[in-house]
Amino acid sequence: MxxxxxxxxxxxxxxxxxxxxxxxxxxxxxxxxxxxxxxxxxxxxxxxxxxxxxxxxxxxxxxxxxxxxxxxPDAIETEPTLPNEIGMHRIAFSVDDIDAALEIAARHGCHPLRGVANYQDVYKLTYLRGPSGILVMLAQALKKE
CATH class of the missing domain: 3.10.180.10 (2,3-Dihydroxybiphenyl 1,2-Dioxygenase, domain 1)
Structure with a gap:
């Protein structure tokens, strides 16, 4: 199939x-x-x-x-999903410039939950809370020299 x-x-x-x-x-x-x-x-x-x-x-x-x-029927409001909750978790995007993406998100009132992390010099990434509480992950691949 x-x-x-x-x-x-x-x-x-x-x-x-x-x-x-x-x-x-x-x-x-x-x-x-x-x-x-x-x-x-x-x-x-x-x-x-x-x-x-x-x-x-x-x-x-x-x-x-x-x-x-x-x-x-009317939409049902629930508490925003936390990163460690079971169920639908997040939507993730690769971006070529995480700082530019975060500037765009900030114009919509959306900011990183904690900050931007560096994962083993492979990715810069962050989670942010988007519209309607959607968890959005943004990740930028880092170039190896």
Whole structure:
């Protein structure tokens, strides 16, 4: 059986705010829609499912995330996921300039949880809390001399 990862789905409070954050980091909007109806109820398992959706794509098209802003049923607020909790953990991106990426994130009010780490002179990396509490990892590969 062949299998291909299509995207990672994330429910968000404000789809426009979240799109702005990720597009400023370099993703592009591949598509947008509003979904509802029996097929959506069946696929998702929620009666009266009605949501705004957007698919964002990384440059080169190798990765996608799908954002959902629920119109019905009401979205349920939970505490933001901690890095050591079981379940959906984080979304990770490689960037060529982590400082530039962090400047962009800061314009959206998003800052590293603690700081930027150096992993064995291979990567500079950090976790930050993005829109709707999404954990985002940014990593920059370091060049060996």
């Amino acid at each position: 062949a299998i291909t990862l299509e995207n990672v789905g994330i429910a968000v409070r404000d789809i426009e705010e979240t799109i702005a954050f990720f597009t400023d980091l370099g993703l592009t909007v591949a598509g947008r829609d509003t979904v509802s109806g029996e097929w959506a109820d069946t696929a998702v398992g929620l009666d009266g499912n009605h949501a705004k959706i957007a698919v964002l794509q990384t440059p080169g098209g190798q990765g996608q995330i799908e954002l959902f802003e629920y119109l019905h």
